[in-house]
Amino acid sequence: MAERHALKDLVEADDLDMADPRFQRYAELERREALLRNMQSEHHATGGAQRDVVPYREAVAVKNDLGRLTDEADDSMTIHTREASRLFIGRAMLPGETGVGQSGGKKVGAAMRAIWYLSGNDNPYADFALIETWTSMENVIAELERRIDGMDRRLHRMQRRGLSFSIVRADPPVSVELGFRSPYGYSVVRLISTFDYFVRMVKTLVRKDLLSDKEGYEDIYTMTRHSRRIFERVVWLQRYLLRDELRPLSRRDWLASADELAKKRVQAAVALFGELPRGVFNGDVRPRHTRRHLDVSAEELRLLNEVPLAGDDAQLVAATEGLQ
Numbered sequence: 001m002a003e004r005h006a007l008k009d010l011v012e013a014d015d016l017d018m019a020d021p022r023f024q025r026y027a028e029l030e031r032r033e034a035l036l037r038n039m040q041s042e043h044h045a046t047g048g049a050q051r052d053v054v055p056y057r058e059a060v061a062v063k064n065d066l067g068r069l070t071d072e073a074d075d076s077m078t079i080h081t082r083e084a085s086r087l088f089i090g091r092a093m094l095p096g097e098t099g100v101g102q103s104g105g106k107k108v109g110a111a112m113r114a115i116w117y118l119s120g121n122d123n124p125y126a127d128f129a130l131i132e133t134w135t136s137m138e139n140v141i142a143e144l145e146r147r148i149d150g151m152d153r154r155l156h157r158m159q160r161r162g163l164s165f166s167i168v169r170a171d172p173p174v175s176v177e178l179g180f181r182s183p184y185g186y187s188v189v190r191l192i193s194t195f196d197y198f199v200r201m202v203k204t205l206v207r208k209d210l211l212s213d214k215e216g217y218e219d220i221y222t223m224t225r226h227s228r229r230i231f232e233r234v235v236w237l238q239r240y241l242l243r244d245e246l247r248p249l250s251r252r253d254w255l256a257s258a259d260e261l262a263k264k265r266v267q268a269a270v271a272l273f274g275e276l277p278r279g280v281f282n283g284d285v286r287p288r289h290t291r292r293h294l295d296v297s298a299e300e301l302r303l304l305n306e307v308p309l310a311g312d313d314a315q316l317v318a319a320t321e322g323l324q
Helices: 002-006 023-045 056-065 082-089 105-121 124-160 183-207 213-241 260-273 298-306 313-323
Strands: 076-079 174-177
Touching: 002 023, 023 056, 076 082, 076 183, 082 105, 082 183, 082 213, 105 124, 105 183, 105 213, 124 183, 124 213, 124 260, 183 213, 213 260
Parallel strands: none
Antiparallel strands: 076 174
């Protein structure tokens, strides 16, 4: 760069004077820059391979011919209980009847994928929805595991006393293909699979007279309700986050320089979903998986830490009138 600056008048000249005493320096500069461009082009073509040990053709083949990672086989889940199968497929209303259906794991996985994609737009409420949902599912899974462990200990006590009880299973069970296109879909089926085994354990203990019918029903009903509450919440979040009015929402909408439409989006979002936790808004707390890939400068981080997260209450109601 220093040499190019020193020869700036020659470099920028329309009619190069070959009699100029600096012409040889200019020619050498051109040669070296051409050599550098060739080296950079080769570096790009070979994917930055170490050319002292990797032949050019081999490096190019590795860079260009290597395919994308795919699953060796289709992902699947084996289901044994009616309760878990209903949690997976959901329940649509009978045609001709009115009411509200039940969102199943497939629908919830698709909703979470949509929110996951939305996180790539720097949408803080998409991040919040992913964090909230994943945490809620993990809490339910942990509670299911805790209850399963308790029932397992009871069966082992029976075994130490000479009673060996088998766990009930479907004959035959059903295997369903998964094919989720986001990591969060697999969180959903992990919950369903754990719930399926929990139901098998409860029904085993009822069948072996270690739980009463009433106790078994209440245990299954309680955990079904916890799971469905999460599922319906996800679908609700996805429905509003993807409304045309809110889809463009991003952290920039909170800045003082944002236009009136952006401010209305903020007011509507706060009214619908509540005020964001500061840690989620400034990126200190992040979803387990996100499509947001932004490098925030120190100044931007300062603004994110200082900007108010809620709008004027009187404006909130007006902003959400069209979303209800």
